[in-house]
Amino acid sequence: MATDERPSLRRFFQRLTASEAELDAQELRRESADAGCVPARQCRRGEVASVSGRLRTVVYTPRTNLPTLEADLFDGTDVVTLVWLGRRQITGIEPGRQLTARGRVAVRDDRKVIYNPYYELEPPR
Template sequence: MSTDERRGSLRRVLRRLTATEAEIEAQELRRESAEHGGVPARQCCRGQVVAVSGRLRTVVYTPRTNQPTLEADLYDGSDVVTLVWLGRRHIAGIEPGRHLTARGRVAIRGDRKVIYNPYYELEPPK
């Protein structure tokens, strides 16, 4: 092993030891997202059709007078994409902590990335 390789290994070990739990979790989610073929959420642009993979942070039913929505924040370790199902009150398996891959066209609502009525695949529980 060369000197540069040893230094690189030492840097990785030190970074892992000094990283916060949130940083380690984000790194793990980015790795898992890449394994499932997901585009990093921070790279998603308006109008782009993407597949994003990550963990659901929150799931909220929003009753509205004209059309109810189910909204879920998907975090992949780089950014959050909000998944919105129009006209839905509940979807089996869509719950906080669940891993999934969602596909659809990215829209921007306010300052948030949103995918309306995404196609999705639930990952098996760990």
């Protein structure tokens, strides 16, 4: 077997034995890289970052002073929580939706957060 055939054969067996979640994460990582975004695991506090992925959860949190809409964005490497202050809902922000978000990364309760991000929704699939 030629040496250049081994990597493709290895990839074939990896895909054959990978779980659906692993394959989904690989696809999300590829799409994020194609969009020119930073992997979520590489985002650091204080940086302005663009991240792309799929919304896992969307939760409205009624707080006494300021209601918030929070969504967990997964890009195949890590989760970044997007927080819109003063919002109860945003059309199109729903679990399963793909989007690209940009903003300054903060850390809250050991979780990466972007407050009031600029975002672009991807067309539904």
